[in-house]
Amino acid sequence: MRKSTKIIFVETATVELIPAIVEEYAAKYTSPEDELLRGINAETYASHAQPHMLSGHVQGQFLSMISQMLQPRRILEIGTFTGYSALCLAKGLLKDGLLHTIELREADGAVSQANFNRSIDREKIILHVGNALQIIPTLQETWDLVFIDADKVSYMEYFNLVLPSVRPGGVILADNVLFHGQVLEEPVTTKNGKAMQSFNEMVLQDERVEQVLLTIRDGLLMIRKK
Numbered sequence: 001m002r003k004s005t006k007i008i009f010v011e012t013a014t015v016e017l018i019p020a021i022v023e024e025y026a027a028k029y030t031s032p033e034d035e036l037l038r039g040i041n042a043e044t045y046a047s048h049a050q051p052h053m054l055s056g057h058v059q060g061q062f063l064s065m066i067s068q069m070l071q072p073r074r075i076l077e078i079g080t081f082t083g084y085s086a087l088c089l090a091k092g093l094l095k096d097g098l099l100h101t102i103e104l105r106e107a108d109g110a111v112s113q114a115n116f117n118r119s120i121d122r123e124k125i126i127l128h129v130g131n132a133l134q135i136i137p138t139l140q141e142t143w144d145l146v147f148i149d150a151d152k153v154s155y156m157e158y159f160n161l162v163l164p165s166v167r168p169g170g171v172i173l174a175d176n177v178l179f180h181g182q183v184l185e186e187p188v189t190t191k192n193g194k195a196m197q198s199f200n201e202m203v204l205q206d207e208r209v210e211q212v213l214l215t216i217r218d219g220l221l222m223i224r225k226k
Contacts, residue, residue: 017052017180017218026058033057037084040115044082055085055149055175059217063147063173066222067092070171072144077101078132078158079150079175083112089147090121099125100139102132104150133157142167149175152192155199159223163208166225172209174199178219 017023033041037060045051055063067075067089075093077086080103090099099121103109109129116125128135132150136158143166148158155174166172177183177200182193203211203223211223 023058023217030058030061033060036115036118037087040082040084040087044084048082053081055081055088056217059175059220060084060088062216062220063088064091066171066173067145070145073097074141074143075099075145075147076136076139076141076143076162077147077149078136078162079103079148080112080127081108081149083115085147085149086112086125087115087119087121089145090119090124093121093124097124098141100128100141101125102128102130102135102150104129104131133161136161141165144170146170146172147175148172152176152179152195152199155195156202159199159203163225168225170225172223172225174203174221174223176218177213177221178215180218183219 041054041056044054063085068091071092071094073094073096075089075097077089077099080086080101086099086101093099101112103112106129109127113127116122116127133154143162146162146166148155150158159172159174162172177196179193179196182188182190183197183200185193188194188197200213200221203209203221209223209225211221214220214222
């Protein structure tokens with residue numbers, strides 16, 4: 001029987017999702033952030049109570065590259081935070097492309113919109129503030145790329161809600177699927193850890209998709225609709 005494990009890195013009030021030395025090494029060999037993203041990163045860590053929720057340099061560059069490879073016409077992001085990941089994803093949009101991003105909290109939505117207004121892609125990004133489960137059905141789009149990074153207990157609902165509107169060959173990216181290592185515990189005991197474990201198991205059993213779990217930052221599940 002495997003012994004119970006707990007892999008959660010914490011430094012005082014700051015959550016360390018992976019060892020800092022690994023993140024620093026990865027960042028060293030990753031293309032640098034542009035000036036706007038670098039500023040948003042710094043501003044978020046200087047002023048937000050939960051800055052670890054930011055996608056950050058390495059994951060942000062991954063999102064940018066995936067988007068540039070897919071060249072999507074329509075992107076859906078569930079969970080805007082301060083706008084960093086949306087700006088990364090927008091880099092791959094076609095000329096007539098649009099990115100819809102949904103943020104529950106009005107304060108974070110206001111910060112995001114201000115950041116979008118500073119971007120050359122500002123006309124391609126549409127911010128919705130409110131409950132994603134209510135907003136998504138009102139968006140009559142076919143999605144090429146979806147990024148899920150919101151409340152963990154709703155991941156299964158988000159997935160099942162958006163998958164029918166994802167084109168064949170389209171990609172869903174789900175963030176935090178390792179959730180601070182809590183999914184590795186046996187048994188999994190926390191609410192969010194249980195939610196992410198259930199989500200990972202559900203996707204694994206879904207024959208409509210194929211997937212790979214990437215150990216980028218807090219875990220990123222790349223899901224491709226068949």
